[in-house]
Amino acid sequence: MSQSDRLYLSPPHMGGEELSYIRQAFDDNWIAPVGEHVDRFEKELARLAGVRAAAALNSGTAAIHLGLDLLGVEAGDRVLCQSFTFAASVNPVRYLGATPVLVDSEPESWNMDPGLLKKAIEDQIRQGYRPKAVIVVHLYGMPARMGEILEIAHDYEIPVLEDAAEAVGSRLDGRTCGGLGDLGVYSFNGNKIITCSGGGALLTNNVEAARRARFLASQAREQAAHYEHREIGYNYRLSNVLAGIGLGQLEVLEERVKARRAHFEAYRDVLVQPGITFPDEPDGTRSNRWLTTLLIDPKQAGGVTREDLRLGLEEKNIESRPLWKPMHLQPVYRDVPRYTNGVSGALFSQGLCLPSGSAMTPDDRNRVTETIRSVLSR
Secondary structure: HHHHHHHHHOOOOOOOOOHHHHHHHHHHHOOOOHHHHHHHHHHHHHHOOOOOOEEEOHHHHHHHHHHHHHHHOOOOOOOEEEEOOOHHHHHHHHOOOOEEEEEEEEOOOOOHHHHHHHHHHHHHHOOOOOOEEEEEEEEHHHHHHHHHHHHHHHHOOOOEEEEEEEOOOOOOOOOOOOOOOEEEEOEEEEEOOOOOOOOOOEEOOOOHHHHEEEEEEEEEEEOOOOOOEOOOOEEOEEOOHHHHHHHHHOOOHHHHHHHHHHHHHHHHHHHHEEEEEEOOOOOOOEEOOOOOEEEOOOOOOHHHHHHHHHHHHOOOOEEEEEOOHHHHHHHHHHOOOEEOOOHHHHHHHHHEEEEEOOOHHHHHHHHHHHHHHHHHHO
């Protein structure tokens, strides 16, 4: 099959109005990281998350980095991180010279286990370390158990940075993810539910913190006629052109969530059988179902493994991917402290992400399900 026949995991899906915003940016000659689109995009993101302010940045990773900086994380500090996630959730801890302390997942939402978090905090304090922050992730759009996590962290006066990179449009108890923690993070990478091609945001109820984030993201340039710098900054601001794409994408966010949730339900309805399970939504949660994921137990599925499914799909030019490999199993983090319970390791060994793009057609989806059923029947 040709590359044009390939079915991708989560390709971008434009809504139609993005070009009009891009043209306006070109007509106004506001191409750099400043302009009307950036200002409006920040206001719309803050409104979406239910917070007072947002800083539009060039990636979700930059938002985590700046968020940790704002929380005072420095070299030698320790930060409690969800182990079952993408590396970008943890790497910024290292940027600041701090040490990540990895915490495993609970089996319902697949996100940070509150009980294990409490154990990790108490153990770190006994060792003489008071963790500087907690980074919790809403994996694949599924909200974490934020109520318990926030209560535990705040009991020990530890701020929580909420990584909602995969959860734009997800909700917990009626509140939008990204606005639940002390700081929140969005990503608009090309594979996310909405995209700027690249981009991210830092969300906060502290207007001064947002102003500080924008300052640091603009090379920490002081107000002066010349270039004056009293501290180290970064080149992290989002361009006005990409913010225009983001504005167009925000207009269709709810449509994208509905489409992805429909894909999940269709996959589940067709594929559930002994050995194949799909994650349910815990009470009070509404996942954007960024990616549809399944678990396959070879003992109940006739010996068929996750890798058998992945390779069978690849033979038909269909992209799929194992679930995230936990950070505590990654070579780069082999020496950091960790608190594990086996949950994320089992999820990685049995889990697969299926094509979930919001522009995917029923015929595309049938191509996936027919291939999987064929592999299962071999």
